Amino acid sequence: MSDDASLDGFESTAATESDDADPAVSTYEWSPAGGECADCGASVERRWRADGERDGGLVCADCKEW
Numbered sequence: 001m002s003d004d005a006s007l008d009g010f011e012s013t014a015a016t017e018s019d020d021a022d023p024a025v026s027t028y029e030w031s032p033a034g035g036e037c038a039d040c041g042a043s044v045e046r047r048w049r050a051d052g053e054r055d056g057g058l059v060c061a062d063c064k065e066w
């Protein structure tokens with residue numbers, strides 16, 4: 001066995017790529033029948049979980065603080 005060094009290099013590259021997930025994806029909810037925005041009251045299919053002062057509420061894209 002003389003390829004240990006190259007194998008280690010390949011594994012560290014793969015680990016870096018798999019760690020490239022977007023954390024924002026899991027913070028939104030989709031309601032096919034529409035859901036009410038906690039801020040402006042609009043009925044929208046896609047709402048995002050508000051952070052900070054409106055903790056726990058689901059707001060539309062316009063009200064979400066990006």
Ligand SMILES: [Zn+2]
Pocket residue numbers: 037038039040041042059060061062063
């Ligand atoms: Zn809204």
